[in-house]
Amino acid sequence: MRRCVLMFMILMWMIGSARLLQAQTRDECQECHSDPELTTGTESGEEISLYVADSLFDASVHADLECIDCHADVTELPHDERLKKVDCGSCHEDAAEAVAQSVHGIELQVRSPDSPTCADCHGTHDILSVTDPLSRVSKANQPKTCGRCHSDPDIIARNKIPMVAPVAIYRGSIHGQLTQEREDAATCSDCHRGHLILTPLNPKSSIFKLAIPKTCGRCHESIYEEYEISVHAEALRRGARDAPVCTDCHGEHDILRPENPAAPTSGFRVPIEVCSPCHASERLARKYGLTPARVKTYKDSYHGLALRAGKATVANCGSCHGVHGILPSSDPRSPIHPDNLMETCGKCHPNPTANFARGRVHMVGEDTEARIIRIVRKVYIVLIITVIGFMVTHNVIDFVAKAKRIRLAKYGN
Amino acid sequence: MAIDDYSQRRYLRWTTGERIQHWILAISFFVLGITGFALKFPESWWAWPFRITGSFDLRGLLHRIAATFYIALSLYHLAYLVFTQRGRAQWRELKPRLRDLLDLKSQVLYNLGWLRVRPKYGHYTYWEKMEYWALVWGTVIMVLTGLALWFENISLRIFPLWVLDVATVIHYYEAILATAAILVWHFYFVIFDPLVYPLNTSMISGSLTQEQMEEEHAEELEKLAEMEEEESEGPIDLLKSEKEDVVRGVSV
Numbered sequence: 001m002r003r004c005v006l007m008f009m010i011l012m013w014m015i016g017s018a019r020l021l022q023a024q025t026r027d028e029c030q031e032c033h034s035d036p037e038l039t040t041g042t043e044s045g046e047e048i049s050l051y052v053a054d055s056l057f058d059a060s061v062h063a064d065l066e067c068i069d070c071h072a073d074v075t076e077l078p079h080d081e082r083l084k085k086v087d088c089g090s091c092h093e094d095a096a097e098a099v100a101q102s103v104h105g106i107e108l109q110v111r112s113p114d115s116p117t118c119a120d121c122h123g124t125h126d127i128l129s130v131t132d133p134l135s136r137v138s139k140a141n142q143p144k145t146c147g148r149c150h151s152d153p154d155i156i157a158r159n160k161i162p163m164v165a166p167v168a169i170y171r172g173s174i175h176g177q178l179t180q181e182r183e184d185a186a187t188c189s190d191c192h193r194g195h196l197i198l199t200p201l202n203p204k205s206s207i208f209k210l211a212i213p214k215t216c217g218r219c220h221e222s223i224y225e226e227y228e229i230s231v232h233a234e235a236l237r238r239g240a241r242d243a244p245v246c247t248d249c250h251g252e253h254d255i256l257r258p259e260n261p262a263a264p265t266s267g268f269r270v271p272i273e274v275c276s277p278c279h280a281s282e283r284l285a286r287k288y289g290l291t292p293a294r295v296k297t298y299k300d301s302y303h304g305l306a307l308r309a310g311k312a313t314v315a316n317c318g319s320c321h322g323v324h325g326i327l328p329s330s331d332p333r334s335p336i337h338p339d340n341l342m343e344t345c346g347k348c349h350p351n352p353t354a355n356f357a358r359g360r361v362h363m364v365g366e367d368t369e370a371r372i373i374r375i376v377r378k379v380y381i382v383l384i385i386t387v388i389g390f391m392v393t394h395n396v397i398d399f400v401a402k403a404k405r406i407r408l409a410k411y412g413n
Numbered sequence: 414m415a416i417d418d419y420s421q422r423r424y425l426r427w428t429t430g431e432r433i434q435h436w437i438l439a440i441s442f443f444v445l446g447i448t449g450f451a452l453k454f455p456e457s458w459w460a461w462p463f464r465i466t467g468s469f470d471l472r473g474l475l476h477r478i479a480a481t482f483y484i485a486l487s488l489y490h491l492a493y494l495v496f497t498q499r500g501r502a503q504w505r506e507l508k509p510r511l512r513d514l515l516d517l518k519s520q521v522l523y524n525l526g527w528l529r530v531r532p533k534y535g536h537y538t539y540w541e542k543m544e545y546w547a548l549v550w551g552t553v554i555m556v557l558t559g560l561a562l563w564f565e566n567i568s569l570r571i572f573p574l575w576v577l578d579v580a581t582v583i584h585y586y587e588a589i590l591a592t593a594a595i596l597v598w599h600f601y602f603v604i605f606d607p608l609v610y611p612l613n614t615s616m617i618s619g620s621l622t623q624e625q626m627e628e629e630h631a632e633e634l635e636k637l638a639e640m641e642e643e644e645s646e647g648p649i650d651l652l653k654s655e656k657e658d659v660v661r662g663v664s665v
Contacts, residue, residue: 301578302452302562302581305453305455306452306455306473308455308456309451309452309455309460309469310464310469311469311470345569349565349566349569350566351566352569352570355569355571355572355573356569358574359569359573359575360575363575363578369574369575369578372575372579373578373579373582376579376582376583376586377582377586380583380586380590381586383590384586384590384593387547387590387594388593388594388597391594391597391598392597395598395601395605397521397524397525398520398524398601399601399605399606399607400524401523401524401525401526402608403607405608406607
């Protein structure tokens with residue numbers, strides 16, 4: 001009995017194959033579809049070409065496939081006028097599943113007519129390998145391909161996409177500029193992934209806050225390691241959601257080199273644009289016990305004043321505290337640990353001595369240094385008010401008396 | 414040559430050297446003020462020349478150049494007071510006396526109308542002496558704190574950092590005090606005083622008129638007249654024979 005069933009199945013398969021083989025090879029399809037004039041009308045009345053250029057198909061990754069491998073609903077010739085959409089997922093299962101879960105699939109719960117299909121990003125008969133520079137999804141071409149929707153103000157408005165011009169901004173960034181020069185510069189999919197693109201609020205997303213250091217670290221490995229030991233990474237791991245990851249300081253699509261004066265991470269922008277927003281924030285100060293007044297002590301110091309005037313060679317926050325691996329002064333690895341101060345200050349101030357370690361900085365409130373300074377300031381304010389007050393009083397009296405004398409001499413009354 | 418018409422007489426007030434001293438002081442003081450407050454208020458309008466990219470170093474450089482002139486001038490002035498006859502005579506006139514306090518009291522009482530007689534002053538009035546000693550005080554403070562901050566790498570090796578912070582605070586507030594004193598005190602007596610306005614030109618011409626001498630240095634005028642009588646050489650043209658009369662004009 002079992003043997004019988006098997007035989008029957010083999011028979012059916014042979015009949016099926018024979019039918020297909022008999023039906024269509026590519027050459028048969030091209031009898032019609034090699035005609036550049038061949039068109040059909042869509043339901044919306046649009047005329048679309050049905051021409052398939054052999055040269056393009058032969059160059060594609062699918063050159064070895066038959067037409068019916070994708071257009072599986074063609075079973076006889078002539079075939080139905082309207083064919084089904086090709087189901088790429090029948091071969092590319094993982095990709096199809098990832099897209100289905102992504103923002104372009106179901107994640108946002110609103111499938112829009114604008115949602116891209118495989119073909120919108122990859123093309124159709126002309127699909128090239130992703131490593132081919134001419135591919136629509138090659139690293140260099142991704143901004144253009146994604147930008148077909150993400151640079152279109154109508155699509156962005158219609159679908160309420162919060163990021164209004166990511167591609168244009170990206171093109172101005174260091175990553176965007178480098179894609180023209182080198183192959184390993186980060187492009188859209190390096191951060192967002194290709195198929196499983198998720199919103200930053202999804203914990204599975206590559207741009208979820210906690211995942212960002214890892215995402216950036218795929219290229220910036222040593223910086224990632226440095227960051228991971230920092231007080232910021234530690235705070236984040238312990239649940240301080242406001243603690244910064246890469247993008248909080250560097251930006252996202254608009255990342256620039258710190259050497260670029262327009263970058264928020266450039267020397268003289270760091271204190272105001274990078275560190276102050278958190279370290280001078282009263283809200284975060286209350287929450288995490290920071291001391292916002294310390295930022296002011298920097299702004300009023302020579303370093304801070306000269307920096308505000310645009311002098312880029314003075315110390316900014318990072319000059320002393322470090323950049324990615326910022327650690328509290330109690331940590332022996334920290335550049336502001338007393339044992340390291342000599343070296344840290346010595347980066348700019350030549351021939352440092354042990355005396356440098358005696359220098360406590362950013363003193364506020366009840367710190368002894370801050371009290372001394374407050375006393376000196378008060379003494380001077382009293383002195384100024386007394387002295388200048390005396391001078392003004394004296395001169396007003398003098399002025400009135402002399403004015404009277406002049407009037408007396410002039411009019412005699 | 415004697416000038417008989419008293420109203421046309423001019424009395425030596427400042428020698429050429431003293432006037433040069435004053436103007437070097439004035440210019441360096443002004444530059445120090447502008448470039449200094451430009452550091453403290455980098456966003457202010459008077460700091461705009463130093464906001465042009467890269468020009469902030471120029472601000473510091475100008476401040477230090479002006480400071481160098483100022484310090485050199487102060488040292489020269491000290492030597493002038495010690496080593497020249499005219500300087501020593503100036504020093505004797507400038508020394509604070511109890512009399513200055515009494516003068517201040519009399520002047521205020523007179524201005525208020527509680528004293529009939531207007532006080533008479535010698536070569537330097539109390540307000541000029543106050544001005545001078547305030548300047549000396551300010552100079553000492555500013556030079557000491559300024560040098561500590563200028564040569565911060567040396568002072569950092571000697572003092573803990575807070576000393577530099579204190580020096581910064583003092584330098585700033587003393588600058589406010591000094592600038593305010595110049596504006597309120599000095600500018601009143603040489604510009605805005607109704608009897609002086611629009612300007613006491615003695616720092617340009619070097620001399621005072623008979624009228625000015627009567628107003629502000631009546632006592633000195635009386636002494637000069639006495640001397641004239643004693644020597645019976647007729648009225649003295651103080652500007653004509655400067656060297657000889659310098660001493661007379663000051664040290665009587």
